[in-house]
Amino acid sequence: MAIELDKFDRGILAILQADARRSAESIGAQVGLSASAVQRRLARLREEAVIAAEVAVVDPRRVGRPLTVIVDVEVERERPELLHALKQWIGAEPAIQQAWYVTGEGDYVLIVTARDMEEYEALTKRLLEDNPNVRRFHTRVALGTLKRGLALPMEQALP
Numbered sequence: 001m002a003i004e005l006d007k008f009d010r011g012i013l014a015i016l017q018a019d020a021r022r023s024a025e026s027i028g029a030q031v032g033l034s035a036s037a038v039q040r041r042l043a044r045l046r047e048e049a050v051i052a053a054e055v056a057v058v059d060p061r062r063v064g065r066p067l068t069v070i071v072d073v074e075v076e077r078e079r080p081e082l083l084h085a086l087k088q089w090i091g092a093e094p095a096i097q098q099a100w101y102v103t104g105e106g107d108y109v110l111i112v113t114a115r116d117m118e119e120y121e122a123l124t125k126r127l128l129e130d131n132p133n134v135r136r137f138h139t140r141v142a143l144g145t146l147k148r149g150l151a152l153p154m155e156q157a158l159p
Contacts, residue, residue: 017151072106
């Protein structure tokens with residue numbers, strides 16, 4: 001359910017998505033609010049779960065995980081208990097960075113990070129052994145990163 005956001009909220013969110021370390025004073029100066037007004041709005045946005053998390057973006061190459069793999073997973077049956085078990089497995093696997101339940105040829109699209117192909121192969125072996133409902137999977141190896149991010153466009157954001 002969408003939350004009603006005014007131009008100040010959208011401006012604050014646009015700034016935070018670019019740099020979550022910005023101070024309330026700095027944000028307030030940019031959007032035209034006092035630091036205390038920014039802090040109150042931030043508290044509300046966190047309380048209403050508009051701001052779901054504030055995290056550090058880590059360069060995978062710098063921490064020894066240069067391989068990014070996009071995996072299409074197809075299941076045998078779409079019975080709720082089998083899908084639930086697979087979703088639980090996906091959610092618990094740290095190497096899976098993003099997972100999408102999708103329409104089309106496959107049922108899930110996974111974004112996976114790994115140190116090398118051997119580590120990725122071990123993950124796919126666990127995927128098949130732990131989830132007998134997985135019919136097949138297709139792997140695409142990312143050759144380069146064109147864009148990486150989670151920032152959402154903030155229509156009507158302040159400059």
